[in-house]
Amino acid sequence: MTPEISIIGMLMGNLPSIIGIIIGGLCIAVGVHFVPVGGAPAAMAQATGIGTGTVQLAAGSGLTGLLAAGYMYMTLSAAGTPGISEIVLICATGAVGAMIMITVTMLVGNWVYIYGVGVPPASAKRDYDPITGDPQTPYVAAGTVGQGIPTVCFVSGAIGGLLGGLGGSLIYCMLMWVNGDPAISSIFAIGVFLVNAVLPSYNIQGTIEGFHDPKFKRLPKAILACFIASLLCGIIAVIIPSGAMLSGGA
Amino acid sequence: MSAGGPGGEAVTAETANQIDAKGIGIGLIGIYIAGISGIPYLAFLAGIGAIFATKMGADAVRRVCSYGIGTGVPSIGMLALGMGLISAMFGLAIGKMLGVVFIGPIVGLVLALVIGFVVGTLANKIIKLNIPVMERCLMEIAGAGVLVLTGLSVMIAGSMDFVVISKLVIETGYIAPVFILGALGILHPFNASLGPDETQDRTMVHALSCGAIAMVIGGVCSIAVIGPIAGIISTIIGLAIWYVTFMGFIKLVKRDAGAGYVGTGLLPPGAM
Amino acid sequence: MDPAMGMGLVALMGAAATVAGCSEDLESDIGSQSNPNSQVQLAAQVGYPHRIFNKAISGEPPSNAMYCAVGAGVAMVLMSESVMSASPLIAIAIGAFVAALLNGVFSTTSYLGRNASQTRFNQYVYLDVLRNQILSLMGHAYITTFCIVLISYVMWNQNLIGHPFPFPVIALIWGLCVGAIGSSTGDVHYGAEREFQDFKFGSGLNAADSGNITRFAEAGVRSSMDNAWFCSKFGGPVTGIAFGMVVFLDNWRSTAFSGWTAVVVGVVIVLVLVIYNRKVETYARKKYGPFPEYAGDIEA
Numbered sequence: 001m002t003p004e005i006s007i008i009g010m011l012m013g014n015l016p017s018i019i020g021i022i023i024g025g026l027c028i029a030v031g032v033h034f035v036p037v038g039g040a041p042a043a044m045a046q047a048t049g050i051g052t053g054t055v056q057l058a059a060g061s062g063l064t065g066l067l068a069a070g071y072m073y074m075t076l077s078a079a080g081t082p083g084i085s086e087i088v089l090i091c092a093t094g095a096v097g098a099m100i101m102i103t104v105t106m107l108v109g110n111w112v113y114i115y116g117v118g119v120p121p122a123s124a125k126r127d128y129d130p131i132t133g134d135p136q137t138p139y140v141a142a143g144t145v146g147q148g149i150p151t152v153c154f155v156s157g158a159i160g161g162l163l164g165g166l167g168g169s170l171i172y173c174m175l176m177w178v179n180g181d182p183a184i185s186s187i188f189a190i191g192v193f194l195v196n197a198v199l200p201s202y203n204i205q206g207t208i209e210g211f212h213d214p215k216f217k218r219l220p221k222a223i224l225a226c227f228i229a230s231l232l233c234g235i236i237a238v239i240i241p242s243g244a245m246l247s248g249g250a
Numbered sequence: 251m252s253a254g255g256p257g258g259e260a261v262t263a264e265t266a267n268q269i270d271a272k273g274i275g276i277g278l279i280g281i282y283i284a285g286i287s288g289i290p291y292l293a294f295l296a297g298i299g300a301i302f303a304t305k306m307g308a309d310a311v312r313r314v315c316s317y318g319i320g321t322g323v324p325s326i327g328m329l330a331l332g333m334g335l336i337s338a339m340f341g342l343a344i345g346k347m348l349g350v351v352f353i354g355p356i357v358g359l360v361l362a363l364v365i366g367f368v369v370g371t372l373a374n375k376i377i378k379l380n381i382p383v384m385e386r387c388l389m390e391i392a393g394a395g396v397l398v399l400t401g402l403s404v405m406i407a408g409s410m411d412f413v414v415i416s417k418l419v420i421e422t423g424y425i426a427p428v429f430i431l432g433a434l435g436i437l438h439p440f441n442a443s444l445g446p447d448e449t450q451d452r453t454m455v456h457a458l459s460c461g462a463i464a465m466v467i468g469g470v471c472s473i474a475v476i477g478p479i480a481g482i483i484s485t486i487i488g489l490a491i492w493y494v495t496f497m498g499f500i501k502l503v504k505r506d507a508g509a510g511y512v513g514t515g516l517l518p519p520g521a522m
Numbered sequence: 523m524d525p526a527m528g529m530g531l532v533a534l535m536g537a538a539a540t541v542a543g544c545s546e547d548l549e550s551d552i553g554s555q556s557n558p559n560s561q562v563q564l565a566a567q568v569g570y571p572h573r574i575f576n577k578a579i580s581g582e583p584p585s586n587a588m589y590c591a592v593g594a595g596v597a598m599v600l601m602s603e604s605v606m607s608a609s610p611l612i613a614i615a616i617g618a619f620v621a622a623l624l625n626g627v628f629s630t631t632s633y634l635g636r637n638a639s640q641t642r643f644n645q646y647v648y649l650d651v652l653r654n655q656i657l658s659l660m661g662h663a664y665i666t667t668f669c670i671v672l673i674s675y676v677m678w679n680q681n682l683i684g685h686p687f688p689f690p691v692i693a694l695i696w697g698l699c700v701g702a703i704g705s706s707t708g709d710v711h712y713g714a715e716r717e718f719q720d721f722k723f724g725s726g727l728n729a730a731d732s733g734n735i736t737r738f739a740e741a742g743v744r745s746s747m748d749n750a751w752f753c754s755k756f757g758g759p760v761t762g763i764a765f766g767m768v769v770f771l772d773n774w775r776s777t778a779f780s781g782w783t784a785v786v787v788g789v790v791i792v793l794v795l796v797i798y799n800r801k802v803e804t805y806a807r808k809k810y811g812p813f814p815e816y817a818g819d820i821e822a
Contacts, residue, residue, distance in 0.1 A: 043557030043705070045714035045726025051557055052705040055325045056583040060702025063695045067677075067687070068772060074686040075780075089782060096775075096788030101699065101768045103795040108707045108764035110802055116711040116756050118724040120806040127820055132800070138812030138822035143728030148806075154799050158792055182686035183421040187335065187429070190695075194332030198325045199369070203377045225372040232365055236336050240343040324581040423688025427595040430588045430694060434628075437580040442632035444563065444578070445639025452638070456631055463624065467592055470620075474599040499631060507638040507647045514650040516743055521571045521644065 014238040020174035021237065025196040025230025027167030029222045032058050032200040034160030035102065036153035036210045041145070048123045048146030048153060048209050050109055054201035055194070057105070058164050061098040062193055065165025069094030069172055070186060082173070091169045098165025099158050106149045106157050113148035121148025125209050131155060146209075156210025168193050178238045188240075192233045199225050263450050266309060270390060273306025274359070277397035281355050285410030290480035293408045294487045297468055300401030300432070301461030301491065307394025307436035308457035312450070314387035315440055327437035330388060333369065334395020335429060337362035339412075339420075342400065346412035354410055358396045366392035391436060398432035398461075399425075402468040405484055408476040424471040431467055435460035452502040459495035462488050528777045531682055535673045536770030539700075542669035543765030544758045546586060546700050547708030549662035551716070551753040552655055552746045553629055556582040556705040558713030563636065564733035566645035572737045573648055575655045575746040577632040579625075582709075583701030586666065589625055590697030593617035593667040594674055594690040610675055618668035625663035626656055655746050670696045673769060683773075696769075703765050711757025716749055724810065 011018070035057055038049030050057060072093040076086045113119050122139035123129065124146035129136055131152045140146050149157065171192050175185035200222040208215050280299025284292050311327060341358020345351045369392075370385035403425065404410055407418045419425050439457040440448075465488035473481030504511050510518075549555075553575050554562045562576045579585035597617030600608040608616075630652060637647045674693040677685040685692060718727055719736045739748055750758075775787045812822035 040557040040560040043710050043713035044561060044717070045710065046729060050706040051710045051713065052702060053325065053557075053581060055328060056581055056698070056702045057706060059328070060583055060699045064699050064768065064772065067685070067692065067695055068776060070687050071683075071685050071776060074684075089785070092782075092785045093776070093788075096785050096792070097772050099792045100771050100775075100788055101703075103792050103799075104764055104767045104771070105703050105706050107795050107799050107802075108703075108760050108767075109710060110799060111760055112707055112710045112757060113714075114802060114806040116760075117714045117726065118810065119726055120810050121803050134807065135820045135822055137818050137820050138816045139807060139810075140816075141725035141728070141813055142815045143730050144726045147726045148803075149799075151796075151800050151803060154796060158796065181416075181421070183423065183425075183688050183691070184339070184416065186687045186691050187420060187425055188339070190429075190691075191332040191335040194328045195369070198329035198332075199373065199377065201325055202373055202379055221376050221378075225376045228372055229369055232368060233333075233336055236340045236361070236365075240340050324584055327580070328584065421688060422598065423690035424595055424598075426591040426688070426690035426694040427588075430584060430591050434580050434584060434588050437584070438628060438632070441578050441580050442628075443635035443639050445636060446567075446643075447641045448635075448639040452635070456635065459631070463627065467595065467620075467624075470599055471595055474602040474605050478605075496627070496631075500634065503634040503638045503647065507641050510637075510641050510644070510646040512646050512648060514648060515646065517571055517573065517737070518644045518646060521569075 011235065011238065014178055017174040017178050017238050018234040021171050021192065021234035022227060022230045024167040024170035024174065025192060025226050025233070026223060027163045027170065028058070028062065028193060028196040029200045029226035030219065031160045031163030031167060032197055033204060033208060033216055033219050033222065034156045034163060034211055036149060036157050037207055039207045045113060045117050045119055045147040046144045047207065048125070048148065048150070049207065050106060050149065050157070054204065054206060055197045058197040059194060061102040061161045062164035062168040062197070063190065064101040065094035065098030066168045066172055066186065066189060068097030069169035070182060073173065073176060074182070087173045090173055091166050094169025095162045095165040099161040102161030103158050106154050110149050119147045121150040122146050123150050123153060123209055125213050130212050152212055153210045156212070167196070175237060179240065184240070188237050192230065192237065195229050195233060196226050199229060264454065266313065269306050269309045273303045273394060273397065277303040277401060278355060281397070281401050281404050282352065285404045286352060290408040290476045291483055293405045293472065293476060293480050294469070294484040296401040296405040297465035297484055297488060300398045300405070301458055301465060303394045303397030303401060304432070304435040304461030304464070305454055305457040307391045307398070308439040308453065310387040310390035310394065311436055312440040312453055313383055314381060317381045324437055324441070327391065327433050329369070330366065330391035331395045331429065331433040331436070333365045333392045334362050334399055337365060337392065338396045338399040341396070342410065342412040342415060351410050354412070355400050358400060359393055362392040362396040363389045394436060395432065398435065398464070399428060402428045402432065402464060405465070405468050406472040406475050408472070408480060418475045424475070427467055427471065428464070431464035435464050447506060449502070449506055452499065452506060455495050455498045455502060459492055459499055462492035462495060466492060531676055532770060532773045532777050535676055535773060536766045538669040538672050539769035540762040540766030542666045542700055543703060544762030545662045545665040546704045547758045547761035548750045548754055549659055549666060550582055550704055550709060551712040551757065552662065552750045553577040553659050554746065555579065556709050558709055558717055561713065561717055561733060561735050565735045566640045566643040568733035570734060570737060571643065571645045572735065573651055573743045573745060574735070574737070575633060575651060576636045577629045578636070579628045579632055582705040583698045585628070586701035587694045587697035589621035589663055589667045590670045590674070590693040591690045592624055593621040593671040594693035596620045597671055598689050614668060614671045614675060617671055618664050621667040622660040622664040626660045629656060629659050651745065658747060658750065666700065670700060699768065700765050703768065704761050707764050708753065708757035708761030712749060712753050716752045725813065
């Protein structure tokens with residue numbers, strides 16, 4: 001047991017990790033704004049986007065990315081503690097894992113809208129799709145605010161998955177730097193992830209279509225809120241060493 | 251929520267202060283007896299503390315969600331449990347680092363209250379949710395999260411020492427069921443009783459029964475961690491509490507549903 | 523590990539995931555969980571009492587994460603040497619059984635609780651509805667949990683894939699993932715089509731019809747069991763495909779390739795999916811055309 005571990009010293013020594021955790025938290029916050037979620041109305045083909053909650057989807061994709069990143073971290077750390085270039089690779093792996101999860105979900109969601117419900121995907125927030133230029137409003141069913149996941153939402157969702165996976169993996173890597181224990185790091189990364197996914201979802205009040213949605217302009221507020229929240233989480237998380245360190249193992 | 255209860259303050263019979271006092275008081279006492287005594291057969295007391303903490307969190311969810319927070323009931327609990335998890339582990343670790351193990355749960359609790367307050371303020375002032383009870387409820391839910399997670403971890407490991415908990419509860423992964431059952435224990439009671447005729451005593455009995463389920467599963471996990479006898483004691487006590495509270499819940503459902511509690515039948519008159 | 527073995531494991535995981543996704547979606551359709559639940563909940567309030575099962579267990583992802591984490595936790599207890607060193611398959615089966623029991627308890631309390639909270643709208647608590655559906659719910663939850671805990675075991679076991687996260691944490695993450703996928707894909711088939719089947723095909727729910735769910739079947743009052751019958755023809759299987767694809771593609775690229783190649787392969791997969799989605803979108807727009815009720819001046 002080493003009671004002389006100084007808290008200030010740990011904070012200063014782990015400054016890069018705290019900054020990394022904040023950047024990761026901000027990536028998650030921005031990513032949530034990109035993911036097109038229509039909430040409950042979308043499940044009734046009443047609104048554009050994926051028919052589920054923001055947090056659930058962000059967590060589902062980001063944590064899938066975290067699994068890929070955790071595996072990659074283990075593989076790379078066999079040759080010693082990963083440096084910056086390895087971290088970049090790990091984060092890229094996590095980001096791509098999350099992207100795969102979210103694009104597959106959106107694609108199959110579109111199958112259901114098109115083949116199961118019989119509606120063409122259409123956005124109600126713009127008259128024309130900003131990416132393909134297709135007109136949208138004629139394809140919006142009466143009494144609804146759009147349905148399905150048109151191309152612009154699909155691309156936006158892929159970017160959201162990328163940022164979510166990137167943020168989750170970055171937080172995991174930073175925690176691994178500090179305590180070197182995958183169990184503690186993974187469960188903490190989940191905790192930090194959830195905090196940073198819920199706050200932005202309040203900011204968009206549960207639904208958003210993607211980067212073309214007027215609600216996207218509220219982004220700065222979420223960034224500020226998540227900056228403070230991640231700073232707090234980061235400071236706390238880097239102080240917690242692994243059990244092995246405390247018992248004098250490392 | 252589109253299908254929320256009555257807007258504004260929820261009707262209460264037992265005040266928030268009473269529930270908080272019981273939750274924090276019994277929660278901490280249970281954790282301390284189980285953690286300091288070092289007798290594994292008393293570990294179940296931490297689980298009982300966790301049950302009352304669950305009730306405190308569930309009541310806070312009930313109050314904040316009667317305002318309609320836009321993204322459904324679950325998100326607020328995930329937020330609070332995320333904060334609770336970090337604070338709980340920080341508390342235990344700092345106790346170990348400073349060499350005074352027993353300050354752990356209190357440090358964790360205080361920290362969770364601080365983070366809950368900060369995040370509640372962020373949600374209200376920066377994101378502009380403007381829910382008057384947000385700060386207080388987030389503090390309560392995060393505090394409940396810390397007590398539930400600490401309580402169940404201490405029950406599984408039979409110790410308050412962070413090194414022991416880290417080795418036996420976190421690295422083995424038993425923290426995962428504890429985390430999610432704690433979250434569901436706090437979220438599920440109100441979510442399962444959503445509707446205008448929701449009553450506080452029914453939701454609270456349900457919270458106790460959800461807490462007992464977490465205790466049962468925690469007890470099963472501790473069979474592999476501290477030993478069969480202590481684990482089985484926790485499991486059986488948890489099952490007994492679950493049975494009593496579940497039956498109490500059914501009784502209150504019968505009371506609240508009144509003539510609508512039927513064995514079978516077609517739709518009510520006028521709806522066919 | 524020998525590459526053929528690795529690919530075999532990935533294929534096994536993909537297959538198990540497909541089954542898990544399908545049963546997860548059917549479970550939530552029978553119980554009306556997740557977002558379509560809002561309409562079931564609303565129905566009684568707008569004057570349409572019903573005999574549909576109404577449960578909400580804190581959203582689909584957390585509840586599935588709970589079943590899987592508990593299943594994995596119990597399996598791990600049984601497998602540990604200090605308890606009985608059970609063989610993994612038996613341990614996972616018992617773990618999944620415990621998770622199914624929890625599903626039964628949570629479903630019961632949410633059906634009773636939600637309906638009792640709507641007494642003023644003449645929504646009855648039907649005990650036969652509870653008895654008829656609960657075993658089906660538990661059965662589906664068992665299949666889901668078993669498959670996901672199996673996937674997690676394969677990932678975690680040091681002789682197979684050897685993932686560094688603890689076993690229950692992996693199960694928790696996959697449970698969250700399957701819940702998120704189920705509620706965003708298969709549930710739409712239930713919410714937008716089956717719940718409003720007496721409305722014209724080919725559009726989403728008109729906001730004016732909110733809560734007017736289909737309460738009568740071909741003969742008599744509709745029960746939730748019929749919803750599984752309907753959704754098992756499309757919504758369930760595609761959810762299975764979605765989850766199977768996620769598990770398979772993600773593990774395939776990291777097993778077959780390594781380092782930056784795996785990342786590049788992943789990006790290529792994403793691009794292919796974007797292009798394919800565009801194809802499907804244009805197909806639907808051509809096939810269905812604009813809505814005839816549209817009166818604006820934007821050219822379709």
